[in-house]
Amino acid sequence: MKTTAFAVVTAEGTVEEADATSVTVPTADGEITVLPEHIPLVSVLEPGVVTVRVSKQERHVAVSGGFVQVVKDSVTILADTAERADQIDVRRAEAARKRAEDVMAGKREKAELAEASGELQKNLARLRAVELVKRRKPGTRAPSS
DSSP: OOOEEEEEEETTEEEEEEEESEEEEEETTEEEEEOTTOOOEEEEEOSEEEEEEETTEEEEEEEOSEEEEEETTEEEEEESSEEEGGGOOHHHHHHHHHHHHHHHHSOOOHHHHHHHHHHHHHHHHHHHHHHHHHTSOTTOOOOOO
């Protein structure tokens, strides 16, 4: 089975790497799935969940935005922030989501609303990544890093 090298990188370092059979990415133009030998592409990354398929198993990474670059044998995500689903603290993500919603519900300055909107999108992505892991079929495991 053909694979493509995959990496999620932030300013702090590499969050995830794998030889992937497919990578699904939330872009500004909608969700795309990249397979090995995909045409070259650069796109803006939207807040959401990146799903990486390694053989028949999936890994999920919450991203808050950035860029995705695809070349023949490689998919690289340069993310503002990124967290693997198995490393997300659900209580912290829920609390941050609630704080952002509270700010957005009040009358605020445009800059404050924009910041709260970004925080809300980031934390919704984090919670979605965790939910995808929880829904995994019984008897399957996430591949180890």
